[in-house]
Amino acid sequence: MKIFTLKSDLKKFLSVVKKDQKRIGFVPTMGALHQGHISLVEKAISENDITVVSIFVNPTQFDNQEDLEKYPNTLQQDIELLESVNCDVLFAPSVTEIYDENVVAEKFDFDGLEYEMEGKFRDGHFDGVGTIVKSLFEIITPDVAYFGKKDFQQLQIIKKMVEKLGLPIKIKGMPIFREEDGLAMSSRNARLTKEYREAGPFIHKILKKARKKIHSKDVEEIIAWVEKQFKKHPLLELEYFIIADEKTLQSATKFESGKTYRAFIAVFAGEIRLIDNVRFKNN
Template sequence: MKIFKSKSDLKIYLAEEKKKGNRIGFVPTMGALHEGHLSLVEKAIRKTDTTVVSIFVNPTQFDNKEDLDKYPKTFENDVALLESVNCDVLFYPSVDEIYDENVIAEKFDFDGLEHQMEGKFRDGHFDGVGTIVKALFEIVEPDVAYFGKKDFQQLQIIKKLVEKYNIPVKIKGMPIFREKDGLAMSSRNARLTKEHREAAPFIHKILKKARKKTGTKNAKEIIEWVENQFKQHPLLELEYFTIAEEKTLISAEKFEPKKRYRAFIAVFAGKIRLIDNIRFKNN
């Protein structure tokens, strides 16, 4: 696996790959890799000719400096994992390499997608996401980029970014990769205490139970039921639960035919914030 820290060196290398007719697959990450990340990398390897993974903890998408400072950094282990699946290229730039000492996010208009759910609780988060993803797409110039559906709102925003800026890349959303007990895989899971790790699968369990209620309850009633379940939980604190239409991400109170809905949740397990989502069947 080739490792690049310089965006100019990476661009020169990838230009040669494209001259050979190789299609570039891209998986942007913030490191602390786990099996969920590797499933994206393996998909890129199967479907494209040259697979690039980036590891960059992007400062402009963190509204909480403590969260940025404590974000797990496991570079040597990440390299070993990527080599184990035969990844072709790792891009591992510094903050200065990406931002040229001007660590400020651009401002974006994502047609309102950025104001829903996470946007209500994480000020400026999606401006930071848009800034780094746009920059990485300009550097790597991939044919296909792979993202997990755990960050479904982010996935929709990246699709909107590509559409609005006419970026020639195909965006592929991949299924949520889960632990055996149902907890959505996340780099933040490593920071959970033993007690909170044991409690955390409750999140997915509640999502599945909520989905089963779509035949008999409207969205508003399901939301109230979920909120009550978390009020009774001694270790997990619900930040939000909403049911939204997939395309617009606008919250719904009732289900309309021919629309696709998804439930979104954010929960604090101690100081660690966990998010998850699940598609609802619209009966």
Template sequence: MRKFDKKSELKKYLSTLKNDKKTIGFVPTMGALHQGHLSLVKNAQEKNDITVVSIFVNPTQFDNKEDLVKYPKTLENDIQLLESVNCDVLFSPSVEEIYAENISSERFDFDGLEHQMEGKFRDGHFDGVGTIVKTLFEIVAPDTAYFGKKDFQQLQIIKKMVEKHTIPLKIKGCDIFREEDGLAMSSRNARLTKEYREAAPFIYKTLKKAKKKFGTKSADKVTKWVEKKFKKHPLLELEYFTIANEKTLETVNKKEPKQKYRAFIAVFAGEIRLIDNIRLK
């Protein structure tokens, strides 16, 4: 695996590969890698000649500075994991390399996608995401970039950014990778205490039951049912549960034929915030 921490050196290396007509798949990450990330890498490897992974904990997308400080940083272990799946290229720049002396976000208009769900609770988050992802796309210039559907709102926002800024690449959303007990894989899971880790699969179990109920009940009734289940839970605190249109991410008031819906949830397990979602029929 080739390792780079300088933009100019990575660009130079990748340009020689592009001259040889090699296709490039790109997986941007914030490190603390797990099997979910590796599944994205494998998706990229199946369809591209070269796979590039970036590891960069992006300061501008954290609305909570304490969360930024506590975010797990495990670069040596991440390198071992990437080498175990024969990743071609790792780009792990410093904050200075990406932002120089101006650690701030560009302002984006995502046609309202940014004001739903996560946007209501994390001020400026998606401007930070847009800033770093656009910057990385400019550096790597991949043919296809791969993102997990656990961050489904982020996935839709990145698709919108690519469309609005006419960035010449494809965005591929990949299925959520789960632990055996159903908990969606996340770098934050490593910070859960034993008690909260044992409680956390309740999130996915509730989503699956909500999906079943959505077949016969209204979105409002399903939402109230989920809120009631979490009120009774001794450990997990619901931040939000919403059923939304997959394309617009707007909360559903009335089910309509031929529309695609998804249930989204954010839950606090102690001080650790967990998100998940599920496709509805």
């Protein structure tokens, strides 16, 4: 696996790849890799000639400085994991290499997608996401980029950005990768204490139960039921539970026949914030 830390060196290498008309797959990450990330990398390897993975903890998408400082850094382990699946290229730049001395997010208009769910609770988060993904796309110019559906709102926002900027990149959303007990895989899971880790699967359990209520309860009743379950939980604190139109991400007030919805949840396990989602299909 080739490892690059400088944009100029990576661009030079990829220019040769492009001259040979090879197809480039790209998986952007913030490191602390787990099997969810690796499933994206393996998919990219299977569908492309060259697979590039980036590891970059992006400061402009954190609204909480403490969360940024505590974000796991496991670069050597990540390199070994990527090498074990025969990844072709790793791009691991410094903050200065990406932003120079101006660590500020660009402003984006995602047609309102940025104001729903996470946007209501994490100020400026999606401007930071848009800034780094746009920058990485410009450096790597991939044919296909792969994102996990755990961050479903982010996935929709990246698709919107690519559409609005007219970038010739296909965005692929891949299924949520879960632990055996149902907890959605996340780099932040490594920071959970034993007690909170054991409590974590409750989140997906409640999402699955809520999904079953779509044919017998209305939106408000399902939301109230979920909120009640978390009020009774001794450890987990619900930040939000929202049922939204899968395309617009706008909160639903009622279920309409033929529409597809998705339930989004954010929960605090102590100081660690966990998110998840499941699809609601109303046939």
